[in-house]
Amino acid sequence: MTVLSACGSDDVLRTPDGRPISTSTTRIAEVNLVHPDRDYSKTCLSPTPADPGRPDPARIVVTDPALLDAVCALGIGGKVVAVTAAPGSVPAYLGPQLTGVPAIGVSPDRAEATRLKPDLVLTTPATATSAAAFAGVRSSSVDPSDWEAAFRAAAGALGRSSAADRRLREFHTEASAIGARKDAAHTEVSLVRFGPDSETIAGTRSFAGQILTLVGAQRPQRQRQPEPLTVGEDNFTAADGDLIYVSFEPDGLDHGKSVLLSDRWLDMGAPTWKRVLGVDDEVWYRASGLAAGWLVLNDIKESLTGNSAEY
Template identity: 70%
Template sequence: MLSACGTEDTVLRDPSGHPISTSTTRIAEVNLVNPDRDYSQTCGAPGPADTRRVESSRIVVTDVSLLDALCALGMGDKVVAVTAAPGSVPAYLGPQLGAVPAIGTDPSRDAVAKAGADLVLTTPATAKSAGAFGPARSVTVDANGWEDTFKAVGAAVGRPVSADRLLAAFHADATALGARLDAAHSQVSLVRFGPDAETIPGTDSFAGQILTMVGVQRPPHQRQPGPLKVDSDNFTAADGDLIYVSFEPGGIDHGKSVLLSDRWLDMGAPTWKRVLSVNDEVWYRNPGLAAAGLVLKDLKKSLHGDSSQY
């Protein structure tokens, strides 16, 4: 292939010179929602503290579940280390947090010294890791649900007012989106494919909570709080006006086999090409305000779409 303008540019381009996406956009004839999303835009913009407490400039996090809140608060640039295994930081949090050193649950003295933490955010399950950082101020976040976690992190970093404001803004955006899309007249199905089975997430799942905030309805068999395991007797409970599918770790092969099966293709939504694939990491595995904003953007883009539009 000739390089563009005599350079070493190896990016695939159309005749007009525009880059051609080479990312995966379809799985088993099901199109992905937002496959080319720029995760560098996930986190909020930095802002001033709400309180007179001395600003924390070097934060260590002992539980990756707390990173979402710092991302949404615009404080990702303050995180200097995560006491977790390398590769543990969710990709959707973007390159800034993805580049934060993951120094293991039992960090070395050198790693602790290099971090130079003035605040350690921890959870009851990971509090042991905080002990390595000696005199640094430590705050244990023991909250019930992702919204309470967000508020607790906001309070710990001197941004309680900002946390309340951001949550209120998200709820307002969700309500406004639901009204604009007439969400109350849509029955949306959720299906997660695991390595050897599939489940229907309930209303208490992270994605289920966001759908409720938007005002989207669920099919009658999907209105229970907890997950429903799909079997041969209740297989059609997975149907709806629109089906959002996702793949748990290791679930892609099983998911493909189901999505291409006659039984699946005979249901209403697959027949009408009203099945779309979403990011399981964002929709289910990492509940938080930053992830919630991405789910909302997915709904805005796709709630009244179909597979042929992607």
């Protein structure tokens, strides 16, 4: 979870002369955060070998930051020499190895491409034009719409199909084991995201919704649709469940705090029982991939049967 030292004046610790003291926020509007001080330097998994007889690229350029999750999950982030994106566009959860990769803009010139000397360009249909400067270099396009299929496709391009199969099996096995240990089948989990002026229930097709399905957790009756549902006056209590995970979209913190402290919210079942927990929106929803999946799974493992008073 990113340090939230500016969550409003009531959340900021200050020195006697008024200067803010940098701290990791662990609680927002009476809601405790799951893993607020997570060490992202440990996100990426151990290195994997290339399949026998398959090319093992040594220098990789990625045109879409979303594809870096697969590289991270395969443990070969050190091979990435550049990402064709704007500076700061690499997700923070990928850790310092990948956030430190040079971001060279969406339209690098031929001289920059030549200097980098990549032997593989990993791209997506939406960012294919960014690969134009690397003409003549082996390129592989990955459709990121389905995260497991995207991981397998990226791993195939990286010469690591066997490793991808093994790591996905490990993930599914662990998800099932966590679900059994936590009795997930008897827990209805609500997923609520706060925007700048709205709140949305995440559908089953969301990234977090898919991971919860793998764990075997249930969703409240009114949350079992694939697509997100906007919360309004007529369906406010649809946000309730045995446990509510809340998160804050960019610029959604202030609105989220106002809802979390409202009488209407506090009168629902889960808030009354202190069964509301905060999670990292970037990892649970805006990310997609096996590396992010492990972070979500570990959050669920630590919190599915807990409540705010335990954090």
